[in-house]
Amino acid sequence: MAKPTHRSYSRYAREAAELLGLMIRNARIERGITVADLAERAGISRGLVHRIEKGEMGSSIGAAFEAAAIVGLRLFEADPTTLTRHLSIERSKLALLPQSVRTGTTRVKDDF
């Protein structure tokens, strides 16, 4: 990395991370899985599971989402099938949107 001496996050982002961590922890406990067990199954360390459950902003998306998947947590309130469907939808939407945004002439879509 290079410069980030320490970052600042919006309240929304922080709460979202904390919520994700809490949901993972709750789901894990409900299923009777230990931290060590979850760590091993996710292929990460015990400490990282702990930090993810605490909602620390530094943990990687991959580790957090993998842990969530293992404890059966459905991100975005979607089951596996729905998730795949959502993916298609978003991919389609992307195809319809302009592929680059012009900021020069400042043509923001929602100003008129």
Place this chain on the structure above:
Amino acid sequence: MAKPTHRSYSRYAREAAELLGLMIRNARIERGITVADLAERAGISRGLVHRIEKGEMGSSIGAAFEAAAIVGLRLFEADPTTLTRHLSIERSKLALLPQSVRTGTTRVKDDF
């Protein structure tokens, strides 16, 4: 770090990350925000925004969630108020659950 020569992720985790990236990208474009602009507002680099939008598993939760918040994306399909409420709920749930899981006697809750 220590050992992870390269990790393997479940399909669900990968799709979730990809979906998050696509949603951020779509929301960004819909709002007419450039990658550079989003990067600056989130306090991260252009390259990182790009990697987040691609759904790369290595990016940090903090960077991704901050980007999502800036483009107005509501994680977990919850608006800010609902998010805070969800937090309370999860915190309450946690208080009711056992604080440590016993794996020794293998007393999994959902087997009977």
Place this chain on the structure above:
DNA sequence: CTAGAATGATCCATAAATAATGCATAGAGT
């Protein structure tokens, strides 16, 4: 078609995340 800009990708140096370990504490179950 042209010009300008945004995007996508690569390279390098460095700060940061992670794994591993050990230890103290708290909790569960008997």
Place this chain on the structure above:
DNA sequence: ACTCTATGCATTATTTATGGATCATTCTAG
């Protein structure tokens, strides 16, 4: 109450993610 285990936290070594710069490509607008 006691024991055994899970958890929380700190430390260190190593790996990796990130920022910054640069270049090629693709898109937009005229």
